[in-house]
Amino acid sequence: MKNTRAFVMIGISILIALVAVVLASRWIAEQANLSTNKVAVAAVDINLGTRVTPEMLRLADWPAGSVPAGTFTDLKLLDTRVARVSLLRGEPLMESKLAPEGATGGLSAVVADGKRAMTVRVNDVIGVAGFALPGNFVDILVSTQDEATKNGNKDLNISKLVLERILVLAVAQEAGRDETKPKVVSAVTLEVSPEQAEKLDLARSVGQLSLVLRNQIDLKPTQTGGATKQSLLYTTAVAPVTPTPAPQKVVVIVKAKKPAVKVARLLPEEQCQQVITGTGYVTHCY
Incomplete structure (x- = not known):
């Protein structure tokens, strides 16, 4: 009884193994039957701006x-073409990674259409401690004086962002981006x-x-809007204090009115005349 059970288990194992072998052979045959094309790839590492020669390339499946x-x-179609980007060994060459036909080697082949390459002097601080590498993007600040605010009581220093997202093509004489x-x-x-x-030339x-x-x-x-000393210190410009002149004494001269003189009517029977003065009536008789 035990021997029969053992033979059955052995038979099942052999059957499973045969099925696995058949499935594996079919999968291998399908992979072998896949069609491949020959593609030009880099045989060595190629730096950007380099003129490509057939010795730098090979065909790969x-x-x-x-x-x-x-x-x-x-x-042969790639002979004398110029690489616009760095290519690693085994990487396929594509039209988008190459400069237009007829372009000469060097940095000029890397500059995009309608763009220009411009070099500015930097130091370890201005150059972001050396982290501004080819292929990176930077913004450009200029620290100068704002001539539009000519005020003797206001500081003219200003720091302003003038250009944004500028591509770094090369540092010193190196243009590799790897x-x-x-x-x-x-x-x-x-x-x-x-x-x-133009802006960059004026800014520097x-x-x-x-x-x-x-x-x-x-x-x-x-x-x-730019940063000034006032905005940096969170202060506002204080207007100059103008001294208030002391109040002047105003002397009002009031002129006394002369007493009005009124002539009274003449009394014919007494031949008298009344005159009204400031102290009362005065009668003059003739």
Whole structure:
């Protein structure tokens, strides 16, 4: 009885194993039958602004159903193209990651259409202690004097936010965006529009610039009125006190009215005349 039960259990185990082998073989066959395409990928790490050569590339198998848009299957089409972003080894090359055809290598190929690259001098404080790296966004402050408020009793110093969300293209002579270690440098190259370039050039000529590191996904603009010494100390400008002149004594001269003289009627029988004066009636008879 015990032997029969053991044989039954062994048979069931063998059957389950056979089913598992069949299912696994089918899954492997399906995976082998999946179609793949050849896609151009980076054979080495490529920094942005670098002219691509065939030696930097290779063709790799990529599942046909998940090939990214804009990829290349011919390495000759990528010859002399310039990388707009840093590419890691094994990363597929796409049109969106390359500069337009005919662009030369260097930082100029990285600048977006309609933008300009402008370099400003910084130090370890202005440059956010070296944390303003290529690929980061910064806001720009200028500390200067407000010439619009010319008042001898008011401080003219003001700190104002003049530009927002400016892309850092390079720090010193390095434009790589893969490093996260802070670098204290003497110059930062920013990507600005022509109008922003004018503001930035004026700001650095009239005052001291400061960079403010910004969140990468923060797109909301900010409108500020600038910070002055009065707003910093939560005080209001006190109007100058004008001394009040002492009240002057007003002397009122009242002129006494002359007594009115009235001529009374003449009495014919007595040939007299009454004159009214300030003290009463006076009668003159003739």
